Each structure stands twice: as C-alpha cells, then as structure tokens.
Amino acid sequence: MTAASRARALAGVGRLSDAEAEVRAGLARLPTDPELLALLAGLLRLQGRRAEALAAADAAVAAAPHLSGTHIERAECLLMIPSGTEESSETSPASTASPASGPSTAESDETRTAEALREAREAVRLDPAHPPAYRVLARVLSSRREFDQAREAARRALALDPHSVIDLLTLGEIERHAGRRGAARAAVGAALAEDPGNPDGRWLIALLDAERLRVRSSLRGLRELAADHPDKLDVTALTWPVRGLLGGFRRGLGVGVPLVVLLAGCALLWPSWELAARAAAATVTLVMIGFGLRVLVPAGLLPWRCLALLPVRTRRAVRAGWVAAGATVALLLGYGVTALALLPVLALVTLAVLLVTGRADRM
Structure with a gap:
C-alpha cells in the first residue's frame, strides 16, 4: 500500500492529522510527487489551514502542470481563501472595516x-472526460454567481456519471444559491435516492426547509443528522430559528423604525400625519410579532436550549439582541397606542443596540 492510499484510508475515517503525517512521510522520500502534494493540499484544506493548503497546491501544479487533478485542487484551495485576507489576519466578526476597505476586498x-476559474478550465481542458473537473468548474462559476454556466458544468459532470451523489449535491447547491429551491430539492432528492443516509444531502434538505420556514421539518432533520453524525454537524446549528429570526428582526426593524420616526417627525409639524405614523408603528409591530410566532411556535424549546452550547460571547450577543428587539417592538407598539413622540426616538436607540449585537453573532 502506498503512502497516498494509506492517507486516503485514514482521511476516510476522519483521521486527518494522521493522514497528513502519512503524506508528509511520503513527501520526505518523494518531495515532488504531484499526487502526494495534491493530497496534502486537500488534507490541509479540510483542516481549514488555507495558506498552507494553497502553498501545497501551488507545488503540485508546479510539479505536474499537465495533470488535471493538480489544477482541480488548486481551484478548490482558491475557493476557500477568505476575500482580501491572509489566514493570519482574518477579520473577527466584531471588527469594523473602514469604508475604504470595500472596493479592495471586492477586487481581491x-x-x-x-x-x-482559470485553474478549473485548465483542469477541464486537460481531461474533458473527468467529472471532478466539471464539478470544480461548476462550484467556481456558482461562487461568481454565473449560475447558468455553473448549472451546465454540473450537468456535464452528471452526463459522465449520472449516479454521482456528489455531483447531484453540487447541482443542488447551485440551484439553491440561484434561488430555484424546487430544482435544488429535486437534485438533492435524487442524491438521497442514491445514498439515503448521505449527511450532506440531509443537511441541504434541512437548509431548504429552513429557507421556506418549514421550521419543524428543518429542526427534525437537523436533530436526526446530529444524532447520526455528531462529527459532521455542530448541534449549535439547531439554534437557527432563534438566531435567524433575530437577523430578520434586524432587517425588518432597520426599515420600519426609521420610517416611523420620519412619520412621527412629520406629525409634530403637521398633526394630520399622526394617524399615518401610528398606523405605520402598529403595522411594523404586528408584522414583527407575526413573523416571530411563525418561526418560534413550531420551533419549540429546542433552539433556546441549544443556545447554552454557543460560545459565551455569541450567547451574550444573542440574548442582548433579543432584549433589544423586544424593547424596540414594545416602543413601537407604545407609540401606536399613545402617540407619545419620545417613544420612536427611544426605538432608534434600541434598534442601534440590536444592530450592534448582530456584529457579534455571525451565523
């Protein structure tokens, strides 16, 4: 058995560090072996060691530019590198980027x-009958939001291997990101028909259910997935109804509160506007409450219990966010009932707190 085959066997059972050690031992004997270099890049990528993974992929391409597999691995490593950052200087969720950082980040x-994309296309050119080449091309195109071309690349992979679970899931991901949830569900369903227990397929189904606010079904799927594959799913994913709903409140109240403040200001100058301001406050309140009940009632207590598993900083941000969201809704409701002009101004303050907590809780 070769070092590469031993490493793949170890990686297959989740022993990534042991697999990496096996590959490095092989590279000590054959330092320019392209298979070992590409495998090392993949193992480092799976461990989240981005800069090291790309360096190994660069070495693999340099050693064997004629092999499709080396270009595939380099494309994969490029896909997972954070925009405009190095591994050692990743921005924390709570950090604030300067206004000037936006264009450079987008350019990077x-x-x-x-x-x-160049690497993926080179992989396809070198081996046009190799499904993984089309798969990575599809993923790159999807990351660039070129969904029609991404879909075509995924279908080319499936034409070469119609029963490939990973290619069906890739197509499902593309359709989900393109907003075609029905097509995404069909692709994932086909993958699960081939492999009913596939954790990635079950995860995608849970995501699609969540996006359609099928809360009970999504949580049931995630709970079963966590029980069957505890190494594949962080149970804090079960907090999504609580944290996702809080994100919805930030968006909704971020529009509703300024509108109410504007109308309330107009009402101070022109009293005839007061009815419109109070109606807007009542409408925003009812929409937020209705949206909350739509998510929280079917979710039950499970997401709240799982909050205790979050890191302390994140847990505090979620709790503070809920207090701020509740206070904002209560202040809007109070204004709708009493027309007291101070209440929308206070709602702006609590909204600011709600928005700040969002920076500490990135899902």
Missing part, C-alpha cells in the same frame, strides 16, 4: 475567483 475576491 474577483481576482481570486478569476484565478480559480
């Missing part, structure tokens, strides 16, 4: 995905 992201 474009450069990175363009390079990944």
Whole structure:
C-alpha cells in the first residue's frame, strides 16, 4: 500500500492529522510527487489551514502542470481563501472595516475567483472526460454567481456519471444559491435516492426547509443528522430559528423604525400625519410579532436550549439582541397606542443596540 492510499484510508475515517503525517512521510522520500502534494493540499484544506493548503497546491501544479487533478485542487484551495485576507489576519466578526476597505476586498475576491476559474478550465481542458473537473468548474462559476454556466458544468459532470451523489449535491447547491429551491430539492432528492443516509444531502434538505420556514421539518432533520453524525454537524446549528429570526428582526426593524420616526417627525409639524405614523408603528409591530410566532411556535424549546452550547460571547450577543428587539417592538407598539413622540426616538436607540449585537453573532 502506498503512502497516498494509506492517507486516503485514514482521511476516510476522519483521521486527518494522521493522514497528513502519512503524506508528509511520503513527501520526505518523494518531495515532488504531484499526487502526494495534491493530497496534502486537500488534507490541509479540510483542516481549514488555507495558506498552507494553497502553498501545497501551488507545488503540485508546479510539479505536474499537465495533470488535471493538480489544477482541480488548486481551484478548490482558491475557493476557500477568505476575500482580501491572509489566514493570519482574518477579520473577527466584531471588527469594523473602514469604508475604504470595500472596493479592495471586492477586487481581491474577483481576482481570486478569476484565478480559480482559470485553474478549473485548465483542469477541464486537460481531461474533458473527468467529472471532478466539471464539478470544480461548476462550484467556481456558482461562487461568481454565473449560475447558468455553473448549472451546465454540473450537468456535464452528471452526463459522465449520472449516479454521482456528489455531483447531484453540487447541482443542488447551485440551484439553491440561484434561488430555484424546487430544482435544488429535486437534485438533492435524487442524491438521497442514491445514498439515503448521505449527511450532506440531509443537511441541504434541512437548509431548504429552513429557507421556506418549514421550521419543524428543518429542526427534525437537523436533530436526526446530529444524532447520526455528531462529527459532521455542530448541534449549535439547531439554534437557527432563534438566531435567524433575530437577523430578520434586524432587517425588518432597520426599515420600519426609521420610517416611523420620519412619520412621527412629520406629525409634530403637521398633526394630520399622526394617524399615518401610528398606523405605520402598529403595522411594523404586528408584522414583527407575526413573523416571530411563525418561526418560534413550531420551533419549540429546542433552539433556546441549544443556545447554552454557543460560545459565551455569541450567547451574550444573542440574548442582548433579543432584549433589544423586544424593547424596540414594545416602543413601537407604545407609540401606536399613545402617540407619545419620545417613544420612536427611544426605538432608534434600541434598534442601534440590536444592530450592534448582530456584529457579534455571525451565523
């Protein structure tokens, strides 16, 4: 058995560190072996060691530019590198980017995905009958939001291997990101027909249920997945109804509160506007409450219990966010009932707190 085959066997049972050690031992004997270099890049990528993974992929391409597999691995490594950042200087969720950082980040992201696209196309050119080449091309195109071309690449992979679970799931991901949830569900369903227990397929179904606010079905799927594959799913994913709903409140109240403040200000100058301001406050309140009940009632207590499993900083941010959201809704309701002009101004303050907590809780 070769070092590469031993490493793949170890990686297959989740022993990534042991697999990496096996590959490095093989590279000590054959330092320019392209198979071992590409395998090392993949193992480092799976461990989240982005810069090291790309360096190994660069070495693999340099050692064997004629092999499709080396370009596939380099494209995969480029896809997972954070936009505009190095591994050692990733921005924390709570950090604040300067206004000038936006264009450079977008430019870096474009450069990175363009390079990944060149690698993926080179992989296809070198081996046009190799499904993984089309698969990585599809993923790169999807990351660039070129969904029609991504869909076509995924279908080319499936034409070569119609029963490939990973290619069906890739197509499902593309359709989900393109907003075609029905097509995504069909692709994932076909994958699960081939492999009913596939954790990635079950995860995608739970995501699709969540996006359609099928809360009970999504949580049931995630709970079963966590029980069957505890190594594949962080149970904090079960907090999504609580945290996702809080994100919805930030968006809804971020629009509703300024509108009410504007109308309330107009009402101070022109009293005839008061009815419109109070009606807007009542409408925003009812929409937020209705949306909350639509998610929280079917979710039950499970998401709240799982909050205790979150990191302390995140847990505090979620709790503070809920207090701020509740206070904001209560203040809007109070204004709708009493027309007291101070209440919308206070709602702006609590809204600011709600928005700030969102920076500490990135799902």
